[in-house]
Amino acid sequence: MQHVYLVPGFFGFANLGQITYFGHVRGILAARLATHGIEARIHVVRAHPTASLPERAAQLAEAIAATAPRGASPLHLIGHSSGGLDARLLIAPGVSLPTRSKPEQLARRVRSVVTLVTPHRGTPLASFFATLRGQRLLQMLSLATIHLLRFGQLPIGVLLRVAGLAARLDEGVLNSELLDEVFGRLLEDFTVGRRRAVRALLRAVVRDQALLLQLAPEAMELFNASVAARPGVRCGSVVAQAARPSVRSRIAAGLDPAAQLSRAVYGGLYRLAAATPHRRAPRTNRAQARALQHAFGRVPDARANDGIVPTRSQVWGRIVHAARADHLDVLGHFDDPAREPRHVDWLATGSAFDRKRFEALWDDVARFVAG
Secondary structure, three states: OEEEEEEOOOOOOOEEOOEEOOOOOHHHHHHHHHHOOOOEEEEEOOOOOOOOHHHHHHHHHHHHHHHOOOOOOOEEEEEEOOHHHHHHHHHOOOOOOOOOOOHHHHHOOEEEEEEEOOOOOOOHHHHHHOOHHHHHHHHHHHHHHHHHHHHOOOOHHHHHHHHHHHHOHHHOOOOHHHHHHHHHHHHHOOOHHHHHHHHHHHHHHHHOOHHHHHOOHHHHHHHHHHOOOOOOOEEEEEEEOOOOOOHHHHHHOOOOHHHHHHHHHHHHHHHHHOOOOHHHOOOOOHHHHHHHHHHHOOOOOOOOEOOOOEOHHHOOOEEEEEEOOOOOHHHOOOOEOOOOOOEOOOOOOOOOOOHHHHHHHHHHHHHHHHO
């Protein structure tokens, strides 16, 4: 029996009532691993949404120690977004983490690490969300995402206000009264018990925001200079590039007002994530460049991103899969209402990610894990 650990990313909720972060991943990953001859037990790690990388890596170590404490059973780590950095830190030789678990002993059992759209070179969005106005907007966007994944859509009135806020992100002007109004409107639709759980999650974000500072591009330079790869561990990454907002993409969204407003929110996030100067675009080696060219027709420029993380920042080790997708598409949060459980799109990005592409991505991940 082998053990696979799914590590949530920045602001990742492992399970919030009927909303599961990896809800669409566990089944397909187990099935694909079985076709490659791997009998695996898949675990979802509960991590503090915005705590520091050492704290989150320690929580990963404790999760492993609690579920696969003994023996020589192989371990595989799959981290989405900043969860990939938690995995990298755990397997770093000689790492010191705030935990009673023994990271070095656990790390010796790790056979593979796959990172999904992880900001290995940071993301400009982290720098924005670390500001006072960015923190409040982050809570509102996170609550909107939770609401959307739970109920399948946002009220048009709320979407209109969120889109208006997103359109003014570049101006640095945010109306706090409007934010409070949107926040309250979104919470109304949850039950009293679920409302408490959501508020508790958001309070945890307010108390500890170390991760925001650590995901800034400048901070990640230090992380990469000090965190070494572990010999013998297969390291790979899934990278994504979403459609660049344009007049054509707005036309493609059609006359559906919800799609148009969702596209406006995405446009605001995309512009912030595209703020990496060309001279600071992460370099790629020849094999990585070939994989990117094969998937996208050319190596993405510094502005290309998935709505959250620059595409070039996501590259680490071997490129396991490259997709035209947004940050949450790779987890199954794309539009596919005919499936059960229903797949709900996070944002209308025009990237055309669908079930076929989702299955191809996770087949490649399973193949890499199986070696």
